[in-house]
Structure formats: C-alpha cells, structure tokens
Amino acid sequence: MSTRAESDRPGGAHTARRWWAIPVWVVFGVVVGVVGWGGFNTAMEATNSLGLCVSCHEMRSTVYEEYKTSVHWANPSGVRAVCADCHVPKDWTQKVTRKVRATGELWAKLVGTIDTKEKFEARRLDLARHEWARMRESDSRECRNCHSYEAMDFHKQRPKSAEAMKTAEAKGYTCIDCHKGIAHRLPDLTARHREMARRATEDAAVPEIGAQVAAFEAVEVFAEVKGGEPVARLAPGTPVRVTAREGDRLRIETEVWQREGTVRTLYAPFGRRITAATVIDPERLAIEQGEARVVPERDETWTRGRLGGWARARGWVAGRDRIEAYATEMYDANCSFCHALPKPEAYEAEKWISNINAMRRMVPLADDELSFLLGHLQRRAKDVEAKTFGEVR
Numbered sequence: 001m002s003t004r005a006e007s008d009r010p011g012g013a014h015t016a017r018r019w020w021a022i023p024v025w026v027v028f029g030v031v032v033g034v035v036g037w038g039g040f041n042t043a044m045e046a047t048n049s050l051g052l053c054v055s056c057h058e059m060r061s062t063v064y065e066e067y068k069t070s071v072h073w074a075n076p077s078g079v080r081a082v083c084a085d086c087h088v089p090k091d092w093t094q095k096v097t098r099k100v101r102a103t104g105e106l107w108a109k110l111v112g113t114i115d116t117k118e119k120f121e122a123r124r125l126d127l128a129r130h131e132w133a134r135m136r137e138s139d140s141r142e143c144r145n146c147h148s149y150e151a152m153d154f155h156k157q158r159p160k161s162a163e164a165m166k167t168a169e170a171k172g173y174t175c176i177d178c179h180k181g182i183a184h185r186l187p188d189l190t191a192r193h194r195e196m197a198r199r200a201t202e203d204a205a206v207p208e209i210g211a212q213v214a215a216f217e218a219v220e221v222f223a224e225v226k227g228g229e230p231v232a233r234l235a236p237g238t239p240v241r242v243t244a245r246e247g248d249r250l251r252i253e254t255e256v257w258q259r260e261g262t263v264r265t266l267y268a269p270f271g272r273r274i275t276a277a278t279v280i281d282p283e284r285l286a287i288e289q290g291e292a293r294v295v296p297e298r299d300e301t302w303t304r305g306r307l308g309g310w311a312r313a314r315g316w317v318a319g320r321d322r323i324e325a326y327a328t329e330m331y332d333a334n335c336s337f338c339h340a341l342p343k344p345e346a347y348e349a350e351k352w353i354s355n356i357n358a359m360r361r362m363v364p365l366a367d368d369e370l371s372f373l374l375g376h377l378q379r380r381a382k383d384v385e386a387k388t389f390g391e392v393r
Contacts, residue, residue, distance in 0.1 A: 048084035140175035
C-alpha cells in the first residue's frame with residue numbers, strides 16, 4: 001500500500017528514476033572520456049614510433065640510414081633515442097602543439113613538395129636550419145630530456161670535451177649550438193651563398209665610371225691597360241671606385257694604408273690589419289702617397305695611399321645589400337654548426353685573424369671565401385669605427 005501510495009504521489013516514481021539516472025550518466029561519461037582519452041593518447045604515441053617516422057621512402061633512404069650510424073642508434077650504454085625523442089617534446093601541451101604544427105609537414109608530403117629523395121636533398125639545408133632554429137628557441141628541450149650539465153661526470157670525458165662543456169655551460173650555450181649533425185649528415189653549407197655569388201656576378205652589368213663596387217673573389221690588378229703581369233691582388237670584398245674604362249678593362253682605385261716595415265701587404269683602414277691588397281710587384285705598382293700617422297699604442301708609422309690600376313670589367317658587384325646578404329649567409333651557415341655564432345663586434349679586428357685561421361680546417365670554404373669572410377668580420381669588429389661596407393674616399 002505504501003509503495004502504491006508513494007507512486008501515486010505526483011512525480012514520485014519519476015523522481016526516483018531521475019536520481020538513479022544521474023549516476024549512470026556520470027559513469028557512462030567517465031567511461032567514454034577515459035576510452036576516448038586513451039584512444040587519443042595511444043594514437044598520438046603511435047605517431048611517435050620509429051616505424052611511422054621512416055615509413056616514407058625519402059626518410060628511410062636518407063636520414064634513417066644516417067641515423068643508424070650515429071651514437072643515438074647504438075652506444076655502450078645500450079640506450080637508443082628514436083626520432084621522437086629528439087624531435088617531439090615530452091610535455092603534453094608542447095607535444096600537442098608540435099603535432100599540430102607537424103600537419104604542415106604532412107601536407108607537404110601529400111601535395112608533393114617533398115615526396116622524393118631528390119626533392120628532400122634539394123631542401124635539406126632549409127629543413128635542417130628550420131629544425132636547428134626550433135631547437136635553439138626551446139633551449140634544446142628535447143636534448144635535455146636525457147642530457148644535463150648537472151648529471152655530467154666531466155672527469156670521464158675527454159679533456160677537450162670537458163673543457164668545451166664547461167665553457168658552454170658558463171656562457172649559456174644551448175645543445176644545438178654545438179651539436180648539429182650529430183645524428184644526420186650535415187647539408188651542403190656552401191650551396192646558398194655560392195648560388196648568391198653566382199647570380200650576383202652573372203646579373204651584374206659592367207660598372208659605370210664613378211661606381212663603387214667589390215668582388216667576391218680576389219682580383220688581379222695590372223699597371224697597364226693591356227695587361228701583362230699583375231702588380232697586385234685585391235683581397236675579396238675590398239671596395240674600389242671605377243675611374244675609367246677601356247674595352248674589357250676598368251681602371252680602379254681604392255684607399256690603402258702602408259704599415260712601416262711591411263712591403264707586401266696593404267691595409268684598410270688606418271691602424272688595423274685588415275688586408276686590402278697583396279703587393280706582387282712593388283716597383284711597378286702605382287700608389288699615390290699621402291699623410292703619415294703614428295699608432296701610439298704600438299709606435300708604428302702608417303702612410304695613407306691610393307692604389308690605382310687596371311682590372312677586369314666583369315665580376316663586380318655594386319650595392320651594399322647584396323654584399324651584406326652574401327657575407328651574412330656565408331657566416332650564419334658555416335660558422336654556427338659547431339658553436340654558438342658570435343657577433344662580429346664581439347672581437348677586435350686582430351683577434352678575428354686568429355679566429356678564422358683556427359677554424360680554417362673545420363669549414364668547407366675556399367681561400368677566397370675565407371678571405372672575404374675575414375674582411376667582412378674585421379670591418380665590423382668592435383675596434384673599427386666603420387661598421388659597414390664603407391666608402392672609397
């Protein structure tokens with residue numbers, strides 16, 4: 001009777017059913033959420049697998065083969081770092097962000113931007129620099145999942161390695177500053193700046209009289225318009241002004257400084273060992289002598305001069321922007337893969353000579369390229385007033 005009476009009450013049985021329904025829906029929602037979350041997380045982890053990463057042939061036949069020869073594949077500790085360990089963050093929020101951005105890479109695959117080994121190799125430099133920049137921006141976050149200065153036993157490292165690590169820690173370097181190419185072959189670091197030089201020189205017209213120009217390589221200077229034996233060789237990047245033209249020859253001139261006791265090298269500017277030209281035949285070389293000045297700290301006498309002579313008409317580049325772009329590309333690409341890139345004003349002009357000489361065997365640059373780069377850095381050194389390409393006065 002009581003049950004029937006209770007059910008006869010308005011909303012009595014329905015109310016009872018609603019109270020039972022709420023826990024059921026909560027449990028159902030939790031189950032669906034857990035299953036959905038587990039499925040999503042499982043799918044995301046599946047995209048981190050080595051098998052998926054190398055499932056496309058342009059990866060499998062290039063970076064995968066390189067990776068298998070690296071210490072991240074096989075090492076005395078038996079710890080293998082797969083693709084995701086180096087290229088995907090561990091933190092969930094950052095991981096999802098990285099995955100979203102990676103959809104652009106999938107799109108490039110689907111539309112054929114990079115769907116062959118040849119296309120991959122053509123863009124290897126761009127891809128590598130993009131990844132280096134990403135890792136530098138995150139302070140090499142993925143590297144630090146396994147490596148840290150605090151956990152390093154410097155006594156078990158080679159002395160040179162331990163010294164480099166301690167220096168890097170003191171200066172705040174990030175891992176990728178010094179460890180590019182550790183798992184994959186380095187791209188051709190010279191390709192872009194050499195292509196820039198080729199285009200700049202091929203597109204350039206013969207300079208007009210009065211134009212200020214420079215060359216990316218050394219230029220021979222002759223005493224006579226008809227040629228003969230050269231009397232000097234301009235250093236790559238030395239700015240000159242065109243004063244006359246005859247056929248396929250230009251008469252050029254530039255301001256130089258002669259250091260007392262030094263016969264074979266001409267410098268610019270005053271008081272700094274920034275090579276402007278190398279003298280081949282001092283007897284026939286035309287140099288208009290000017291004032292003499294003393295460098296007080298070294299008690300050296302330097303004499304201002306104006307070097308003049310005849311040179312080829314082709315191969316000159318006008319415009320500061322092209323020259324700056326060429327130098328910047330060469331410096332950024334070739335001098336940053338084994339250490340952090342210092343700014344030109346970080347050192348004095350004299351110090352840049354020893355820096356470049358020390359790195360000469362480590363970079364794939366020709367002698368003229370290194371000479372051009374040295375002059376570029378020296379003209380922007382902290383003890384040189386003119387920080388730009390400069391004007392020929």
